Amino acid sequence: MTIETEIKLSLSARAANALTTHPMLNGIEPRKQLLVTTYYDTPDNRLRRERIVVRFRQVDEDYLLAVKTSGALSGGLAQRGEWEVSRRAGQFDFSHVSDQRIRGLVESARDELQAVFTTQFRRNAWMLEPIAGTRVELALDRGWIDACGQREPIREIELELHTGKVTALFDIARKLQETVPLHPEVSSKSERAYRLLLGAPTAAVKASLVPISAGMSTIEAFRLIALSCVSHLQSNEKGVCDNDQPEFVHQARVAVRRLRSAIRLWEPILPEEFVARFESRWQDFAGSLGDARNWDVFFSETLPTLRQFFPTGAEIDSLTRHAQRRCRSCRRAVKATLKSTEYSRLLLDFTAAVLALPESDAGKLEKFVPRCLNKRAKRVNERAELAVTGDVAARHRLRVAFKQLRYALEFFTTLLTGPTLPNYHHSATALQELLGTLNDLAVATQLVAEALPGKKGQAIEAWLLARGESLLPELATVLGDFQHQEVPWK
Numbered sequence: 001m002t003i004e005t006e007i008k009l010s011l012s013a014r015a016a017n018a019l020t021t022h023p024m025l026n027g028i029e030p031r032k033q034l035l036v037t038t039y040y041d042t043p044d045n046r047l048r049r050e051r052i053v054v055r056f057r058q059v060d061e062d063y064l065l066a067v068k069t070s071g072a073l074s075g076g077l078a079q080r081g082e083w084e085v086s087r088r089a090g091q092f093d094f095s096h097v098s099d100q101r102i103r104g105l106v107e108s109a110r111d112e113l114q115a116v117f118t119t120q121f122r123r124n125a126w127m128l129e130p131i132a133g134t135r136v137e138l139a140l141d142r143g144w145i146d147a148c149g150q151r152e153p154i155r156e157i158e159l160e161l162h163t164g165k166v167t168a169l170f171d172i173a174r175k176l177q178e179t180v181p182l183h184p185e186v187s188s189k190s191e192r193a194y195r196l197l198l199g200a201p202t203a204a205v206k207a208s209l210v211p212i213s214a215g216m217s218t219i220e221a222f223r224l225i226a227l228s229c230v231s232h233l234q235s236n237e238k239g240v241c242d243n244d245q246p247e248f249v250h251q252a253r254v255a256v257r258r259l260r261s262a263i264r265l266w267e268p269i270l271p272e273e274f275v276a277r278f279e280s281r282w283q284d285f286a287g288s289l290g291d292a293r294n295w296d297v298f299f300s301e302t303l304p305t306l307r308q309f310f311p312t313g314a315e316i317d318s319l320t321r322h323a324q325r326r327c328r329s330c331r332r333a334v335k336a337t338l339k340s341t342e343y344s345r346l347l348l349d350f351t352a353a354v355l356a357l358p359e360s361d362a363g364k365l366e367k368f369v370p371r372c373l374n375k376r377a378k379r380v381n382e383r384a385e386l387a388v389t390g391d392v393a394a395r396h397r398l399r400v401a402f403k404q405l406r407y408a409l410e411f412f413t414t415l416l417t418g419p420t421l422p423n424y425h426h427s428a429t430a431l432q433e434l435l436g437t438l439n440d441l442a443v444a445t446q447l448v449a450e451a452l453p454g455k456k457g458q459a460i461e462a463w464l465l466a467r468g469e470s471l472l473p474e475l476a477t478v479l480g481d482f483q484h485q486e487v488p489w490k
Helices: 013-019 100-112 167-177 189-198 218-235 237-242 246-269 272-309 314-338 341-355 365-389 392-411 421-451 458-470 472-483
Strands: 002-010 031-041 052-059 062-069 077-086 114-128 135-147 150-163
Touching: 002 167, 013 135, 013 150, 052 100, 062 100, 114 150, 114 189, 135 167, 135 189, 150 167, 150 189, 167 341, 218 237, 218 246, 218 341, 218 365, 237 246, 237 314, 246 272, 246 314, 246 365, 246 392, 272 314, 272 341, 272 421, 272 458, 314 341, 314 421, 314 458, 365 392, 365 472, 392 421, 421 458, 421 472, 458 472
Parallel strands: none
Antiparallel strands: 002 077, 002 150, 031 052, 031 114, 052 062, 062 077, 114 135, 135 150
């Protein structure tokens, strides 16, 4: 078995033409090939569910049978297990697969395998040797995915590491990016083909469980969590750019919030330069997502409630028109941000920096976790009383502290066990929902003031403020219940 380590980068047709004359490629004769690949699966797509790819690729007169595992893409980087061997076309002999679990799965499916889609593209490949001991293949692929009579273009770069360190891939990618607009790709060719084949609408992607273990180092755990947040963000890029469903923006915003929370959580042991370099860049990016999300919530959730209590009057009509305009303008701004060169560079820069983080002397994760959770639980308790008796700003500070605790709990879910966990989770969920409602009311008050300045929106603002005040007794009760829960960590 070989471990395939590569970065995938998408680019425009114009950028693809410009790439072939890039100074980095001067004097290197490309290897040119026409690659026709047929992918196989069972009628019920069993291999897709197992995240396994089986394919035959025709290269000139030869056929290569490959079995690959699917690796998560983060910042364009993917690492996969791959077994490839020459076979006659259609000869599904998997004796070369050394992993017994993978081999058993593909052999059990052998009699049901059928062609499900094909790719056909021309590849120009250059072998780069930027420094001694490092060899990276730069492949420019241009062609098509064909699935069930439907087509989707292929236009991407693959930087595959042959020898050397993975940082070399990012060094080359960023150097290319200086003159050629490139974006880290979130989906493999086979993943895009399955979407085309199944005809399923793009769905918003939620955060996935991060498989950390107590024996990991603290930096190793941070790498996994930070890259999972980047993957979560990128999994929602297409949805944000291609349609106006609010959930895509919501999940992208959650991904960035989780990422920034992870940086704060590990900040004491992260290099100062790393935190200083990326915290402000992610904060700026989060700002555009926050504006779009606030107006989405106001338009889809708050405004219908306001119409029930203010059924007549020009104010609501004016408020609706303003909210529609702001939703559209914020969505355009988010799409422009996701398509910007700065965002593409941020993804590459951050992923490279995370992978290059040195080990710290903070020790094992099992000691780091309770210390962090205790610190965040203490901060929630410190802000709790003032949140009930104080103003909107005090409740916002509590919500921020609680969000950081909740995200930390989610990061460390695989380490938390015991009988207290279900009750703690139930109580925390109730508190999160109530704090979210209070925050939505506070943000709505600000948005009404923007849309209806002066006295125009006073009645609506007063109703929103009163609604928030009416929930404070419930906040005291829910908060008290949460504070009395036994923590599920030691």
